[in-house]
């Protein structure tokens with residue numbers, strides 16, 4: 001049973017990581033692949049984006065071909081320690097609610113390793129519906145927390161070079177740096193601050209941590225609606241006063257947002273050396289699961305090219 005592939009979706013807070021992770025999962029599931037979506041930040045928006053009430057601590061099928069799970073820190077740490085200590089009752093004692101935080105604080109990186117160990121375990125698991133998953137999509141925390149998460153194998157490697165923990169750390173490290181298995185997707189929106197952070201994050205992941213990265217993702221980009229001629233017509237209509245002022249404001253706004261998307265796509269390319277995959281802004285007040293289709297489609301097309 002080959003292990004699933006892992007897609008790690010990260011980027012600055014609020015840029016659409018959860019939306020992009022869900023859309024990636026939707027695109028893959030529609031193609032008939034078996035997908036698991038993992039949410040780390042709980043309680044996050046993933047359940048609502050997937051159109052379900054809540055996520056459980058074990059993978060549950062929420063749509064055809066699509067399982068979802070909320071990764072629980074305490075549970076992940078318990079499983080890790082269970083696998084390391086020969087006697088189960090010892091790990092229970094070690095991880096009682098009072099001591100859990102102490103253990104996590106005492107060994108920097110242990111909590112992150114526990115989370116990643118759980119993800120890698122699901123990548124190999126055939127427990128959910130008989131077959132294994134083809135793709136595991138990780139809705140990772142915002143940049144500031146993703147770097148410590150993904151660098152935890154390095155943080156711990158000095159401390160735990162040997163023994164079962166060392167083996168786990170090595171296994172995770174091999175997976176995260178293998179381009180046949182892992183790909184990180186760094187998300188930005190067409191704003192300078194988000195793009196600057198994405199460029200820095202791509203460099204940290206690729207150059208410092210050896211994590212393979214996909215083309216940067218420019219989310220919520222306004223599409224091109226107006227041609228140069230349309231722009232001129234708008235100017236003329238404004239001069240002659242033959243346009244509804246509200247329509248004029250809307251038209252100008254649309255043009256401005258489109259230009260920002262173009263400018264930031266260029267900046268991403270200059271900063272990372274990779275052309276951005278542009279994902280459309282979704283004009284939906286409710287943002288239902290089906291509304292992700294244009295984003296899923298753009299991801300499919302962008303990643304294939």
Ligand SMILES: Nc1ncnc2c1ncn2[C@@H]1O[C@H](COP(=O)(O)OP(=O)(O)OP(=O)(O)O)[C@@H](O)[C@H]1O
Nearest residue numbers: 013014015016017018019045142220280281282287
């Ligand atoms: N392509 C898009 N078009 C329109 N709105 C979007 C798009 N992508 C995301 N949004 C909206 O932006 C907001 C933030 O999206 P999301 O929760 O996916 O971001 P996030 O990066 O996961 O945030 P956090 O850092 O809090 O986890 C939500 O209201 C979402 O509906």
Ligand SMILES: [Mg+2]
Nearest residue numbers: 017018044045
């Ligand atoms: Mg999120």
